[in-house]
Amino acid sequence: xxxxxxxxxxxxxxxxxxxxxxxxxxxxxxxxxxxxxxxxxxxxxxxxxxxxxxxxxxxxxxxxxxxxxxxxxxxxxxxxxxxxxxxxxxxxxxxxxxxxxxxxxxxxxxxxxxxxxxxxxxxxxxxxxxxxxxxxxxxxxxxxxxxxxxxxxxxxxxxxxxxxxxxxxxxxxxxxxxxxxxxxxxxxxxxxxxxxxxxxxxxxxxxxxxxxxxxxxxxxxxxxxxxxxxxxxxxxxxxxxxxxxxxxxxxxxxxxxxxxxxxxxxxxxxxxxxxxxxxxxxxxxxxxxxxxxxxxxxxxxxxxxxxxxxxxxxxxxxxxxxxxxxxxxxxxxxxx
Amino acid sequence: xxxxxxxxxxxxxxxxxxxxxxxxxxxxxxxxxxxxxxxxxxxxxxxxxxxxxxxxxxxxxxxxxxxxxxxxxxxxxxxxxxxxxxxxxxxxxxxxxxxxxxxxxxxxxxxxxxxxxxxxxxxxxxxxxxxxxxxxxxxxxxxxxxxxxxxxxxxxxxxxxxxxxxxxxxxxxxxxxxxxxxxxxxxxxxxxxxxxxxxxxxxxxxxxxxxxxxxxxxxxxxxxxxxxxxxxxxxxxxxxxxxxxxxxxxxxxxxxxxxxxxxxxxxxxxxxxxxxxxxxxxxxxxxxxxxxxxxxxxxxxxxxxxxxxxxxxxxxxxxxxxxxxxxxxxxxxxxx
DNA sequence: TTGTAGGCGTTATCAG
DNA sequence: CTGATAACGCCTACAA
Numbered sequence: 001x002x003x004x005x006x007x008x009x010x011x012x013x014x015x016x017x018x019x020x021x022x023x024x025x026x027x028x029x030x031x032x033x034x035x036x037x038x039x040x041x042x043x044x045x046x047x048x049x050x051x052x053x054x055x056x057x058x059x060x061x062x063x064x065x066x067x068x069x070x071x072x073x074x075x076x077x078x079x080x081x082x083x084x085x086x087x088x089x090x091x092x093x094x095x096x097x098x099x100x101x102x103x104x105x106x107x108x109x110x111x112x113x114x115x116x117x118x119x120x121x122x123x124x125x126x127x128x129x130x131x132x133x134x135x136x137x138x139x140x141x142x143x144x145x146x147x148x149x150x151x152x153x154x155x156x157x158x159x160x161x162x163x164x165x166x167x168x169x170x171x172x173x174x175x176x177x178x179x180x181x182x183x184x185x186x187x188x189x190x191x192x193x194x195x196x197x198x199x200x201x202x203x204x205x206x207x208x209x210x211x212x213x214x215x216x217x218x219x220x221x222x223x224x225x226x227x228x229x230x231x232x233x234x235x236x237x238x239x240x241x242x243x244x245x246x247x248x249x250x251x252x253x254x255x256x257x258x259x260x261x262x263x264x265x266x267x268x269x270x271x272x273x274x275x276x277x278x279x280x281x282x283x284x285x286x287x288x289x290x291x292x293x294x295x296x297x298x299x300x301x302x303x304x305x306x307x308x309x310x311x312x313x314x315x316x317x318x319x320x321x322x323x324x325x326x327x328x329x330x331x332x333x334x335x336x
Numbered sequence: 337x338x339x340x341x342x343x344x345x346x347x348x349x350x351x352x353x354x355x356x357x358x359x360x361x362x363x364x365x366x367x368x369x370x371x372x373x374x375x376x377x378x379x380x381x382x383x384x385x386x387x388x389x390x391x392x393x394x395x396x397x398x399x400x401x402x403x404x405x406x407x408x409x410x411x412x413x414x415x416x417x418x419x420x421x422x423x424x425x426x427x428x429x430x431x432x433x434x435x436x437x438x439x440x441x442x443x444x445x446x447x448x449x450x451x452x453x454x455x456x457x458x459x460x461x462x463x464x465x466x467x468x469x470x471x472x473x474x475x476x477x478x479x480x481x482x483x484x485x486x487x488x489x490x491x492x493x494x495x496x497x498x499x500x501x502x503x504x505x506x507x508x509x510x511x512x513x514x515x516x517x518x519x520x521x522x523x524x525x526x527x528x529x530x531x532x533x534x535x536x537x538x539x540x541x542x543x544x545x546x547x548x549x550x551x552x553x554x555x556x557x558x559x560x561x562x563x564x565x566x567x568x569x570x571x572x573x574x575x576x577x578x579x580x581x582x583x584x585x586x587x588x589x590x591x592x593x594x595x596x597x598x599x600x601x602x603x604x605x606x607x608x609x610x611x612x613x614x615x616x617x618x619x620x621x622x623x624x625x626x627x628x629x630x631x632x633x634x635x636x637x638x639x640x641x642x643x644x645x646x647x648x649x650x651x652x653x654x655x656x657x658x659x660x661x662x663x664x665x666x667x668x669x670x671x672x
Numbered sequence: 673t674t675g676t677a678g679g680c681g682t683t684a685t686c687a688g
Numbered sequence: 689c690t691g692a693t694a695a696c697g698c699c700t701a702c703a704a
Contacts, residue, residue, distance in 0.1 A: 002453070004697050015675040020699060028673060047446065050454045051390035052697035055680050060387070062435075075421045078414065085411045088436065095442030099398075099435040100424065106431030110383065117338075118386045222618055252618055282558055282588055284620045340681050351691040356683055363684095364689055388681035391696050 003046045012040055023048060054120055063091055063305065064101040064121040066112060068129030068136060078277045079294065080127050083149055086298030087125060094306055096122070103135065112139045123305045126150060131192070145308035145315070147301045151192045155315045157308070159301045162321040163196040166290035169326040170244045170272050171204050173288075177334055179241040179270060183213040185228045185254050187220065187246035194246050197274065201244065211237070217250050225253025226260075233261055240269055242332070248273040248280050248289055255285070255331065270332035285330035296322050339382045348376055359384060390456055399427055399641065400437040400457040402448060404465030404472060414613045415630065416463050419485055422634030423461060430642055432458070439471065448475045459641045462486060467528070481644035481651070483637045487528045491651045493644070495637045498657040499532040502626035505662040506580045506608050507540050509624075513670055515577040515606060519549045521564045521590050523556065523582035530582050533610065537580065547573065553586050561589025562596075569597055576605055578668070584609035584616050584625055591621070591667065606668035621666035632658050 005023075009016040014033065021029050022037040029037075040046075054060045065084065067074045075081055088098055101112055101124060112135045116124060126148035129136055140146050140156050148158045174182050184201045187194030198214060205212045213236040217228040225245065232240065243258075245251035251273030255265045263269050265285060273280060276291035300320060307313065341359075345352040350369065357363035358373040365373075376382075390396045401420065403410045411417055424434055437448055437460060448471045452460060462484035465472055476482050476492050484494045510518050520537045523530030534550060541548045549572040553564040561581065568576065579594075581587035587609030591601045599605050601621060609616060612627035636656060643649065 005699095006697075009675095016697090017676080017699075017701095018674055021674095024699085030673060033673080045450075047450050047454050049391070049456075049697055051387045051396070051456065052680090053699080054387035055385070055391055055682090056697080056699045058680080075411065075417045075424070076414065078412065081411045081417050088411070092438050092440060093442070095444075097435060097438060097441075099433060102428050102433060104428060105433075106429070108431075114381075114383050118383050120385075120387060279615045279618075282615075282619075341683090342681075345691095352681090353683070353685095353692080354690055357690090360683085366689060369689085385681050388696090389683075391698090392681080392683045394696080 003044060004049070005046075008037075008041065008044070008046050011044075012037060058120060059122050060120040061095060062097045062099050062119065062121050064116055064119070064124040065098055066101040066124055066126045066129065066136075066139075068126075068133055074128075077128075079275055079292070082294035083298040083301070084127060086295040087302045088298075090299045090302035091306065094302075096306065098125075111135045113142050113144070116142075116144050123147070123309045125301055125305060126156075130190075140315075145305060145313075147305040147308070149297055149301050152317075152319055154317050157304055157316070157318040157320070159297050159304065159320045159322065160193065161292040161297065161324050163193055163324075164200045165321075166274060166292075166324040166326075167197055167200040167204060167244065169290060169324070170274075171201075173272070173326055173328070173332070174242040174244075174270070177242065177270065177332065179334075180210055181212075181238060181241040182210070183232055183236060183240040183243050184215070185225065185232060185243060185245045185250060186214055186216045187250060188217060197246055213240070217246065220247070221249055222253035222256075225250035226257040227253075229254040229257025230261065233258070233263075239263070242270045243272070245271060245273050248275040248277045248287060251287055251289070251331075252279075252283060255283075255287075266330065266332050266334060270334070272332050276327055280327070281329060283331075288329045288332040289327050291325045291327050293322050293324065339380060340385070341382075344373075344377065344380070344382050347380075348373060394456060395458050396456040397431060398433045398435050398455065398457050400452055400455070400460040401434050402437040402460055402462045402465065402472075402475075404462075404469055410464075413464075415611055415628070418630035419634040419637070420463060422631040423638045424634075426635045426638035427642065430638075432642065434461075447471045449478050449480070452478075452480050459483070459645045461637055461641060462492075466526075476651075481641060481649075483641040483644070485633055485637050488653075488655055490653050493640055493652070493654040493656070495633050495640065495656045495658065496529065497628040497633065497660050499529055499660075500536045501657075502610060502628075502660040502662075503533055503536040503540060503580065505626060505660070506610075507537075509608070509662055509664070509668070510578040510580075510606070513578065513606060513668065515670075516546055517548075517574060517577040518546070519568060519572060519576040519579050520551070521561065521568060521579060521581045521586060522550055522552045523586060524553060533582055549573075549576070553582065556583070557585055558589035558592075561586030562593040563589075565590040565593025566597065569594070569599075575599070578606045579608070581607060581609050584611040584613045584623060587623055587625070587667075588615075588619060591619075591623075602666065602668050602670060606670070608668050612663055616663075617665060619667075624665045624668040625663050627661045627663050629658050629660065 005016045009019045022034050123145040128150045131151045152158045186198040189195045215228045215232045217224040273287050273289035276289045280287040280289050341352045345355045357365050358370050459481040464486045467487045488494045522534040525531045551564045551568045553560040609623050609625035612625045616623040616625050
């Protein structure tokens with residue numbers, strides 16, 4: 001039979017409350033008693049029961065992770081899994097645990113908010129999702145602290161790469177290479193990050209008089225990039241010299257798409273991606289790209305979320321931009 | 337103020353226990369009462385408190401996921417994250433949730449077992465880990481149902497690809513290509529899967545009189561594969577025609593290693609990997625490989641674990657092998 | 673500084 | 689089939 005706090009207290013000739021205070025490091029307890037309790041607890045291997053503590057204290061020290069079902073990417077996407085990994089590392093240092101938020105318990109559907117209340121999660125990280133999902137809106141509107149690494153909404157704190165800076169870097173780099181026929185293959189604008197990148201590209205390009213073209217890929221993967229490259233070649237009234245692609249995944253396909261039409265990358269067309277996933281440096285040609293600092297994003301999200309929980313800060317609309325860096329590899333370099 | 341079961345019962349002129357029975361679908365309750373309760377609960381938006389339920393019922397309907405810290409790969413490895421994703425999908429259909437097992441709560445270290453008892457997790461999936469970790473041994477030896485997708489231990493149910501079959505397929509394929517100088521670049525034998533693949537290779541190759549060579553890579557990534565390829569060329573007394581590599585990650589590097597010494601893949605040397613991660617088909621040359629059925633592994637692990645929990649089956653040593661398939665791509669094909 | 677007592681929301685047992 | 693009641697293990701006032 002597992003010992004509980006009452007038994008332990010009895011065996012030490014103390015009151016349960018005293019033991020509780022020692023265990024939770026609050027209230028006034030003499031050092032001597034404290035030591036005695038700690039030693040005994042270790043000796044007999046007593047440990048607290050999480051559910052009883054949660055029930056009584058009304059908080060769980062658990063953070064929910066939410067991947068909304070609608071976007072089909074989840075754990076398997078290296079970008080999100082990296083963010084999650086660094087988030088996890090950070091919060092565990094702060095004695096929080098993480099659990100996945102679900103919207104179905106067996107047969108029974110429930111809203112995200114309902115689930116979070118059921119579990120008393122202290123806060124939620126919205127990793128990826130569809131901002132039109134009413135359950136997400138409801139959750140963000142609730143009292144539960146939320147942080148997102150994917151989308152921007154009123155009353156939500158968002159940690160996101162500085163996408164504008166990324167596009168600026170890409171364009172500036174084109175100029176340094178003396179390539180002025182610059183086009184873009186954008187990712188589907190259902191994702192806010194893709195949208196931001198495309199918007200900035202328009203903004204920057206409109207400042208010069210050069211014509212430019214933008215093609216929106218129809219999906220997220222290799223094939224979508226491949227197809228978009230071919231569409232770009234068809235639609236642009238002159239051959240591009242430098243193509244900015246909304247993500248590395250798309251860029252891999254785009255390169256092959258250009259090649260399939262007889263263009264050499266980078267000799268004829270330089271291609272630069274966005275993300276710097278692991279494979280970018282292994283690809284042939286190695287892919288130049290804008291590196292997102294996934295570790296920083298995950299850590300900042302953790303820090304912010306914990307802060308909101310502990311300081312009981314009211315929710316506010318906030319967008320924290322994490323700087324990106326340009327990584328120059330073979331896919332843009334012009335041989336002299 | 338949130339409603340609890342007592343309030344709800346009172347408002348319906350029922351006893352809390354009756355409401356509880358309805359909610360949990362057990363015990364005898366008339367259909368009429370059941371309907372009345374369900375309707376009312378939906379109407380007023382009542383939902384259970386998980387912690388109270390766990391406290392009382394002594395189980396949490398939560399499954400722990402354990403990545404042992406020692407192997408540094410975690411969520412970020414596409415192989416493990418795929419397994420986890422399919423495991424998650426499956427268990428959620430069965431109304432289980434998943435949570436990550438940790439060994440540190442803030443400052444306080446605790447054993448995995450202790451943590452699991454604290455949280456009352458119903459079972460644990462050991463995704464990857466070091467089988468020498470004493471905490472893992474302790475957990476596997478405990479009463480908590482465990483399933484692993486990575487290592488084999490006494491009293492543990494393991495779901496793992498049929499690594500032997502994979503090697504057999506690779507070797508047979510070499511023969512069909514009329515390539516008989518077959519070598520292997522094995523992954524570090526700290527991982528059981530790599531060990532199994534290497535052992536089988538020795539076994540198969542020893543049956544023929546042909547000399548063969550095996551090099552063990554020093555790590556898991558591209559660079560380790562690259563280095564191993566070069567070491568292989570140095571140590572083998574004849575140039576290989578067909579090289580089986582322990583993982584796709586290593587194979588990517590190995591191909592470039594061979595190329596760096598002037599060999600063409602596949603014309604001079606065919607290379608075949610193991611895993612079929614997403615990137616394999618995008619690589620140049622597209623990588624032939626042995627596909628592990630990650631979805632099947634995750635689902636089988638889920639099925640087995642839930643079965644052990646629900647049937648209260650005693651633990652036993654069991655290894656369930658999931659068939660693999662060979663995927664032929666450009667890295668092995670010989671032009672005629 | 674320590675002890676007492678009540679209650680958190682649920683479920684299980686047993687009686688009606 | 690339904691109801692009363694006693695736990696589950698812990699925390700938090702407040703009293704001593």
